Amino acid sequence: MTVSRALRDPDKVSAKTLEKIKAVVDRLGYVPDPAASALAAGKTNVIGVIVPSVTNNVFSDVMRGIYEAAEGSKWQIQLGNSRYSPLEEESLVRTFLSQKPAGLILSGLDQSEETSKLLMGADCRIVQIMECGPDPFDMMIGFSHVDASAAATRHLLDAGYERPGYIAARLDPRSQRRLAGFKAAAEKAGVFDPARIVTTPRASTVTLGCELVADLLSKAPQTDAILCNNDDLALGALFECQRRGLRIPEDIGLCGFNDLEMMAAANPPVTSVRTFRLAMGREALRMLTGALAGIEPETPVVDLGYEVIARQSTARVG
Amino acid sequence: MTVSRALRDPDKVSAKTLEKIKAVVDRLGYVPDPAASALAAGKTNVIGVIVPSVTNNVFSDVMRGIYEAAEGSKWQIQLGNSRYSPLEEESLVRTFLSQKPAGLILSGLDQSEETSKLLMGADCRIVQIMECGPDPFDMMIGFSHVDASAAATRHLLDAGYERPGYIAARLDPRSQRRLAGFKAAAEKAGVFDPARIVTTPRASTVTLGCELVADLLSKAPQTDAILCNNDDLALGALFECQRRGLRIPEDIGLCGFNDLEMMAAANPPVTSVRTFRLAMGREALRMLTGALAGIEPETPVVDLGYEVIARQSTARVG
DNA sequence: TTGTATGCGTTATCAT
DNA sequence: ATGATAACGCATACAA
Numbered sequence: 001m002t003v004s005r006a007l008r009d010p011d012k013v014s015a016k017t018l019e020k021i022k023a024v025v026d027r028l029g030y031v032p033d034p035a036a037s038a039l040a041a042g043k044t045n046v047i048g049v050i051v052p053s054v055t056n057n058v059f060s061d062v063m064r065g066i067y068e069a070a071e072g073s074k075w076q077i078q079l080g081n082s083r084y085s086p087l088e089e090e091s092l093v094r095t096f097l098s099q100k101p102a103g104l105i106l107s108g109l110d111q112s113e114e115t116s117k118l119l120m121g122a123d124c125r126i127v128q129i130m131e132c133g134p135d136p137f138d139m140m141i142g143f144s145h146v147d148a149s150a151a152a153t154r155h156l157l158d159a160g161y162e163r164p165g166y167i168a169a170r171l172d173p174r175s176q177r178r179l180a181g182f183k184a185a186a187e188k189a190g191v192f193d194p195a196r197i198v199t200t201p202r203a204s205t206v207t208l209g210c211e212l213v214a215d216l217l218s219k220a221p222q223t224d225a226i227l228c229n230n231d232d233l234a235l236g237a238l239f240e241c242q243r244r245g246l247r248i249p250e251d252i253g254l255c256g257f258n259d260l261e262m263m264a265a266a267n268p269p270v271t272s273v274r275t276f277r278l279a280m281g282r283e284a285l286r287m288l289t290g291a292l293a294g295i296e297p298e299t300p301v302v303d304l305g306y307e308v309i310a311r312q313s314t315a316r317v318g
Numbered sequence: 319m320t321v322s323r324a325l326r327d328p329d330k331v332s333a334k335t336l337e338k339i340k341a342v343v344d345r346l347g348y349v350p351d352p353a354a355s356a357l358a359a360g361k362t363n364v365i366g367v368i369v370p371s372v373t374n375n376v377f378s379d380v381m382r383g384i385y386e387a388a389e390g391s392k393w394q395i396q397l398g399n400s401r402y403s404p405l406e407e408e409s410l411v412r413t414f415l416s417q418k419p420a421g422l423i424l425s426g427l428d429q430s431e432e433t434s435k436l437l438m439g440a441d442c443r444i445v446q447i448m449e450c451g452p453d454p455f456d457m458m459i460g461f462s463h464v465d466a467s468a469a470a471t472r473h474l475l476d477a478g479y480e481r482p483g484y485i486a487a488r489l490d491p492r493s494q495r496r497l498a499g500f501k502a503a504a505e506k507a508g509v510f511d512p513a514r515i516v517t518t519p520r521a522s523t524v525t526l527g528c529e530l531v532a533d534l535l536s537k538a539p540q541t542d543a544i545l546c547n548n549d550d551l552a553l554g555a556l557f558e559c560q561r562r563g564l565r566i567p568e569d570i571g572l573c574g575f576n577d578l579e580m581m582a583a584a585n586p587p588v589t590s591v592r593t594f595r596l597a598m599g600r601e602a603l604r605m606l607t608g609a610l611a612g613i614e615p616e617t618p619v620v621d622l623g624y625e626v627i628a629r630q631s632t633a634r635v636g
Numbered sequence: 637t638t639g640t641a642t643g644c645g646t647t648a649t650c651a652t
Numbered sequence: 653a654t655g656a657t658a659a660c661g662c663a664t665a666c667a668a
Contacts, residue, residue, distance in 0.1 A: 002654055004647060014653060031416045035362070036645035038353035039660050054381045060373045067372060067399045071406075076413070079397045081385040088389075095394070098349045206580035232580075239585040262524035262550075267557040320638055322663065332637060354661035357644050 048096035065281020148306040149181035161225035165196035167212035168229035169204040209236020225253035268312035366414035383599020466624040467499035479543035483514035485530035486547035487522040527554020543571035572631040586630035
């Protein structure tokens with residue numbers, strides 16, 4: 001019993017005993033059994049993280065933030081991949097909950113009915129990431145996708161483009177909200193034309209960016225700017241426009257979303273909407289572990305905002 | 319006890335009892351406690367995976383392969399991020415082993431002395447991924463980085479380039495072996511010049527690809543082809559060459575490594591060395607779970623090979 | 637095929 | 653500050 005205390009909370013043991021214990025632990029190479037601990041205590045140091053994709057750059061940055069913030073602490077990150085499927089998400093939540101986790105980090109606002117039920121009854125802290133919305137299960141950190149893409153749209157219009165189009169792949173809930181933001185801003189400016197929207201359920205790739213641009217330009221050749229649902233598509237769009245001899249930004253403007261590192265290095269550099277993915281992961285974990293330590297966040301919902309990074313690809317001359 | 323059996327091995331229970339049990343399990347929403355199971359059985363269904371980076375595209379593809387192969391099975395994937403640090407790797411191995419995992423998947427051949435000791439004494443199956451080498455702890459699946467980059471180098475020479483350079487970032491063991499492969503092939507052809515090698519300890523980015531090319535061309539302006547340690551650098555190299563008005567492939571040839579999806583979409587399409595990352599993850603998990611089920615692989619070391627995908631960026635005319 | 641007794645290694649609780 | 657006891661929920665070994 002004293003050993004158990006010494007290892008978990010050294011202050012509760014006299015210095016002398018502590019020393020003795022440490023020596024023996026070292027000599028024997030003793031390592032506590034987490035399973036026995038979990039069984040006896042009825043809880044674990046596991047923090048479950050569920051993301052829709054482990055390949056997508058966006059989520060890998062968030063994951064990195066989470067791992068960095070957890071580094072060296074007692075918290076164990078456990079990663080689940082829902083592959084954009086609400087059913088797989090539900091199954092993962094079930095699995096995680098059976099492990100009596102200390103906390104759960106989920107992506108987005110659109111959990112299924114069943115998942116919501118599980119989460120409401122869950123005896124752990126929860127952080128939703130990637131978006132901001134009105135009704136967090138517990139805590140939330142992200143930004144408004146509608147606002148961010150509306151801002152990007154206005155940037156295109158302010159730059160002098162008059163017939164903006166939109167390309168998107170895999171319409172997950174966040175993509176749909178970005179599309180809605182574009183539509184709202186374009187309608188407000190009186191430049192919305194559904195013929196200039198091209199989408200597909202396929203997953204985003206650079207190649208797909210090329211194809212979507214080809215589609216868009218054949219359907220609506222007058223398009224003079226393209227807002228891309230993410231930077232992979234934007235890179236494809238850049239390549240495809242250049243292959244067609246279109247000058248960027250003179251003939252056509254280009255804007256991405258997320259501001260991956262490559263956008264600044266491109267030729268020409270591509271305008272994008274910066275999002276704070278590393279910080280989001282880091283802060284999500286901090287909110288969670290803080291709450292577990294009894295320190296509640298000032299507000300349950302944290303909006304990290306976004307920033308339109310204007311570059312040459314939308315710097316129309318004249 | 320019968321319930322325990324029914325849930326783990328339904329065949330050992332009569333159909334009638336099974337049905338009754340299922341009904342009650344459903345009604346009560348019973349979920350077994352993995353901690354209690356681990357404690358009683360002295361083992362778990364956890365498969366620990368340690369990768370050096372969760373951001374790098376290369377590893378995210380491998381991870382995806384692992385997750386896909388584990389989907390729906392009883393095996394629980396647990397991911398650790400060693401951030402290219404042998405010490406963090408050692409700490410992760412220690413943590414994983416305390417959980418009595420069924421298996422471990424590690425990256426590379428270069429575990430520390432201490433890590434090796436831990437692994438030799440470990441009571442679980444082990445798969446090393448990313449590389450092939452002579453002395454697996456247990457099983458191994460990957461390819462030869464030396465051979466792959468030597469093949470890429472020969473491709474450049476066969477295409478008629480005569481003064482190939484090499485750019486690389488973050489010289490982890492695999493990068494070093496790729497550099498060694500380039501050097502060996504270039505020396506063999508009598509075209510090796512250390513002035514045409516530019517490296518940095520910084521992590522690979524597209525922007526860094528631009529900078530390294532700038533460096534290379536200022537140190538060795540006669541360079542007529544660049545072999546890039548990975549595709550991020552290659553993309554940066556593409557942009558930087560184009561910014562400088564160099565024609566690809568006429569003035570300078572370009573070859574990447576890994577064949578990320580974007581290389582085929584680029585303008586011009588960029589030659590790269592294809593590696594089988596998704597398959598590597600998938601097969602690593604299959605080898606592991608197969609072995610756990612008593613089915614040993616035909617050979618402990620599996621070489622997945624590589625393929626030089628020649629594209630326009632090295633199609634020199636004349 | 638089903639059930640009983642026992643123990644896994646830790647922690648909560650209470651006592652000293 | 654330290655220690656004794658019981659309990660956590662499941663699986664092993666064995667019995668019926």
